[in-house]
Amino acid sequence: EAWRPGDDDERRGATGPVRVRVPAKVNLHLGVGPLRRDGYHELNTVYHAISIYDELTARRGDTLTLTMEGEGTGELALDDSNLVIRAAHALAGYAGVMPHARLHLRKQIPLAGGLAGGSADAAATLVACDALWGTGLSRDELAGIAADLGSDVPFLIHGGTALGTGRGEAISPVLARPTSWHWVVAIADGGLSTPQAYRELDRLRETGAAGPALGSTDALLGALRQRDPRVLARTLGNDLQDAALSLRPSLATTLKAGEAAGALAGIVSGSGPTCVFLTADAADAERVAAELAAAEVCRQVRTAHGPVHGARIT
Ligand code: C5P
Structure with a gap:
């Protein structure tokens, strides 16, 4: 039975703010194959998460709102084309809860920079709202929703160094001895x-x-x-x-x-x-x-x- 934030019986979810930090990515290897029928290219890539971060804070609210500060945020639309808003709706739809939250984004990853900043914010939203709403999805379930939001979004949930195939959404971690x-x-x-x-x-x-x-x-x-x-x-x-x-x-x-x-x-x-x-x-x-x-x-x-x-x- 679907639990909804705001129900009288609030057993699940965080009551205080949930703060999520998410990194930028670079591609150590970005092999681009042929254009597929669906408009994407087949990729053979190695993703690598680096220490430039955006931070998303999620609080309980009566509707879904988003405020932003930092790097280039004046140019970002606050409507349904925003990946943060889309991510919140996608998670709520999947889990059968109302998409109610007050979201605040602090951006340091440049916009449209090739560092997957928008994808990072979508990944952060999934992780933050999952905790806020107490929906308790597995990392694999979150990665599935993430893939629909953008090819890089599943990697930004995993982080580290990982191989990406398909259109970039299929992730497998690269196991290496710890090196920075x-x-x-x-x-x-x-x-x-x-x-x-x-x-x-x-x-x-x-x-x-x-x-x-x-x-x-x-x-x-x-x-x-x-x-x-x-x-x-x-x-x-x-x-x-x-x-x-x-x-x-x-x-x-x-x-x-x-x-x-x-x-x-x-x-x-x-x-x-x-x-x-x-x-x-x-x-x-x-x-x-x-x-x-x-x-x-x-x-x-x-x-x-x-x-x-x-x-x-x-
Ligand atoms: O997946 P995402 O929405 O981030 O991709 C943005 C655009 O980048 C796609 O619409 C497509 O034009 C291009 N793209 C591609 N092949 C990929 C990933 C992205 O052609 N594997």
Whole structure:
């Protein structure tokens, strides 16, 4: 029998606020296969969660409301096109409860940056509302709802480092001895549209202007096991990078500047325009970040480490 928040008999769910922290992701390997009939591309990817976070707080309410602060939130619609609102409705529909909550989002992950910020917020909403409403879904059930919200959303529930297949929604964890990788993140001015980046890759491939496809993740997975950033640096790759560079040629300057600043390797993150640079260690990341900031080739430079946990109650 469906339990509803606000029923007289409130046995389930949190009474105080539920706060969830959710990371950004980068793709260490983003292999893009052919365009499928459903409009998605078949992917062969290795996701990696890094220490740049959004935070979502859920409180009891009489309707569903969302307020936001931070990175670029002025541009975000507060209607049903917002992934947070859609995630709350999807969970409530699945669990048979009313979608009533007061949600507040603090954003640090840039919008449309290729770091899956919107997907992260959807993942955080599922985890937060599940606790607030006491719906008690398993991680697998949440991942199922997550997949309908976006290809990256299941990964942001899991976090860590994981293989993604299908359209990116089928996740299996990569088991490796604990190692931290140290990154410098170059955040660009403005965003890039993910569908547009995929379309540009299709166009480049049709005209023979795209580089060879990456293919298997084997080399990258082997490199992760070796725990040597110099080895990992040689295996990073992103099939969407040519598309992002074609749409935003200035990213080539950003990538060159990061390598000139001493990064081991730099790649465009997901569909861009954020560029991420692997460095030897935490101290090196600080040095590279300072030099990259001085080069003035992007809006903001941050350091981050990974892997970190997926969406979690704090
Ligand atoms: O899954 P999500 O809604 O995040 O995807 C946004 C868009 O990115 C899709 O509508 C599609 O155009 C493109 N995409 C794709 N292949 C994937 C994932 C996303 O073409 N595997």
